[in-house]
Amino acid sequence: MPVPVSQMWTVASYVIKQKMKKRKHFPVVLMLEPLMRCNLACAGCGKIQYPAHVLKKNLTPEQCFQAAEECGTPMVSIPGGEPLLHPQIVEIVEGLLERKKYVYLCTNGLLLKEKLHLFTPSKYLSFVVHMDGQREHHDFSVCLEGTYDKAVAAIQEALQRGFRVTTNTTLFEGADPTSVRQFFDEMMDLGVEGLMLSPGYTYDKAPDQQHFLSKSKTRDLFRKILSNRRDSWKFNMSPLFLEYLMGRREYNCTPWGMPTYNIFGWQKPCYLLQDGYADTFAELIAETNWDEYGTESGNPKCANCMVHSGYEPSAVSHTFGSLSGFLATARATLFTRYKDPTVGSGPTPSRTSGPLVQITSSQA
Amino acid sequence: MVTSDSAAHPGNPDEPALGTVHENLEGWVPAMATEEEIRGAFDKAFDYRGDLTLTLKDGRSIEGYIFDRRAKSESLDECVVRIMPKNDGAVRMTIRYSEIAGLAFSGRDTAAGKSFEAWVKKYNAKKAAGEKNIGIEPEPLD
Numbered sequence: 001m002p003v004p005v006s007q008m009w010t011v012a013s014y015v016i017k018q019k020m021k022k023r024k025h026f027p028v029v030l031m032l033e034p035l036m037r038c039n040l041a042c043a044g045c046g047k048i049q050y051p052a053h054v055l056k057k058n059l060t061p062e063q064c065f066q067a068a069e070e071c072g073t074p075m076v077s078i079p080g081g082e083p084l085l086h087p088q089i090v091e092i093v094e095g096l097l098e099r100k101k102y103v104y105l106c107t108n109g110l111l112l113k114e115k116l117h118l119f120t121p122s123k124y125l126s127f128v129v130h131m132d133g134q135r136e137h138h139d140f141s142v143c144l145e146g147t148y149d150k151a152v153a154a155i156q157e158a159l160q161r162g163f164r165v166t167t168n169t170t171l172f173e174g175a176d177p178t179s180v181r182q183f184f185d186e187m188m189d190l191g192v193e194g195l196m197l198s199p200g201y202t203y204d205k206a207p208d209q210q211h212f213l214s215k216s217k218t219r220d221l222f223r224k225i226l227s228n229r230r231d232s233w234k235f236n237m238s239p240l241f242l243e244y245l246m247g248r249r250e251y252n253c254t255p256w257g258m259p260t261y262n263i264f265g266w267q268k269p270c271y272l273l274q275d276g277y278a279d280t281f282a283e284l285i286a287e288t289n290w291d292e293y294g295t296e297s298g299n300p301k302c303a304n305c306m307v308h309s310g311y312e313p314s315a316v317s318h319t320f321g322s323l324s325g326f327l328a329t330a331r332a333t334l335f336t337r338y339k340d341p342t343v344g345s346g347p348t349p350s351r352t353s354g355p356l357v358q359i360t361s362s363q364a
Numbered sequence: 365m366v367t368s369d370s371a372a373h374p375g376n377p378d379e380p381a382l383g384t385v386h387e388n389l390e391g392w393v394p395a396m397a398t399e400e401e402i403r404g405a406f407d408k409a410f411d412y413r414g415d416l417t418l419t420l421k422d423g424r425s426i427e428g429y430i431f432d433r434r435a436k437s438e439s440l441d442e443c444v445v446r447i448m449p450k451n452d453g454a455v456r457m458t459i460r461y462s463e464i465a466g467l468a469f470s471g472r473d474t475a476a477g478k479s480f481e482a483w484v485k486k487y488n489a490k491k492a493a494g495e496k497n498i499g500i501e502p503e504p505l506d
Contacts, residue, residue: 041500043483049413049475052505053450054429143483144499264431264448264456276410276432277446 033262109151177224194236219247227340239332253294257313271309415471
């Protein structure tokens, strides 16, 4: 099991408690963005396109703790921007750990190695290193050569120091399933605890608007990647969410499942869309018209979204909300192969060091 | 001006639209004579990825980033924009539509010209020139 039993128990008991209280709009993970600034400039990112005065702003540790207490989730994910650029990130992380939150500190890895000594290993703290694929794919995706090697060196150092480390991979149009599978092998060989995956999302504010995956392409891609799995692969995700990505089950969106707090306030309605901001979590829940969001709503902005922030909470809720969900999760945990003769599962070809793969759309 | 429509997904006419076609709004000063023009201008201002300058009816001018707008009410007097002023980091101001006389897309569109195609073009050109450590650096903030 890649995730500690104590974490699974904490999440399970939290979700079951919310269900028993018949609370409909309960969050599972707080997405805490303490700053928008980043030391990368990826074309597909919709999080960093702001004027300089906005990028210079930081949430204070007190604002971060207040947000964590307001929404009450057992897990806090800290994306950004690049959180390690925040001058008080250590204080923020330590404060959340003191509150017994399971913290996922997301990073592109560029500063991780030099800042590791500031943190203390804990079962409550995981570094989530953004890795979009093998070296060439990753460097091309994040628009900076050399990033992969720096991130791998940071992962190795973090593991050596006893930290929990997972990787987080966003897949865009043109991703090569064979290469992604090789990448999984590479990461597991490094010794990471588990892998996280998500299809890219068409952020309104992203400079690139052409390389995000449609829903049918997402399912096809993830079926190719996740069928005929190797035993060595561990995923730090809901197994039912992975089945959803493969097109094996359907879920409605739970946009309130991973609420986002940043320098503007509580983002409406979810981590991806920006339809405005609420000043409090209670206001976010009470004043957002949730029927307007999710694939099932007919909202064109949600039409192709299969992203973890909306659909993984649905899978988690399914797991702990019904016997069938629990049994499906148990089955998906025990039987991970997902044999599919229509998908190639041959031996992993040796790594190549050829030129970068140019991701192109059919219009390009 | 072009409207901000969704883009068709390349090669997949049956798929729901993907992406957003961003207008070139930098430098635009919209007409705000009718209610429709006012609402349309603030919708675009909300989506804009740069600073704007609001001229209030009392003569004040506020430059900053519009991060929120609440415009569902039928009365313009109940519709507001929320702005993070450029020169006052600690403040988030809420201003009624009815208090605003003019709007200008005065700041640079921070995402313009940064498409993936632009990156591919840059990469190929630098690679052909024999350069190493090719990449896009974040813009300086000062």
